[in-house]
Amino acid sequence: GALVYQYPRRTICKSGTSMRMECQAVGFQATSVAWYRQSPQKTFELIALSTVNSAIKYEQNFTQEKFPISHPNLSFSSMTVLNAYLEDRGLYLCGARRAERLFFGHGTKLSVL
Amino acid sequence: GQQVQQSPASLVLQEGENAELQCNFSSTATRLQWFYQHPGGRLVSLFYNPSGTKHTGRLTSTTVTNERRSSLHISSSQTTDSGTYFCGGDSNYQLIWGSGTKLIIKP
Incomplete structure (x- = not known):
């Protein structure tokens, strides 16, 4: 089956510090990885869409300078939240695409103190 | 307008009852997918399910593409079905999310 592991599942960081989260596709090769942030109100924002060997496409309000992504192969992607502040809180989810479907893991819940 | 709309926003049922969740999508948000989000995330x-009917266990999804709607039916609901259900449609390989239906199944 298609599994996606995302870690850490929870993290707390001090305001102004950075944290890195990783996403691993297990059992399949992901044609692309999409990083989302889900607000406490449950709405989703697409941060960026990453395809191996192609430029990473960031959505409006998200930048590479703030959310650098590394996507070195078809099964692994990582994203860092630099200089995290209160507005960066939320559940970060990576969606790994296999054919037409997106598969997600547990997400990384980011709290900022 | 919104490309993907879900209804109802919340649904409370007794265990054993059937649940029906709806999703309406625009012509630009196709290739419908349904997701379940655990309370933990x-x-x-x-x-x-881009079209037609699919079954897995107690779940049935029916998408009528030319009417741009999809439904998720849960039969004989259980307390473990509680959580939030999302539908999403692809638009330029980005998933456009509905706002979700929060389902609460009471014992």
């Missing part, structure tokens, strides 16, 4: 892919 994990998202589970339930169905990829």
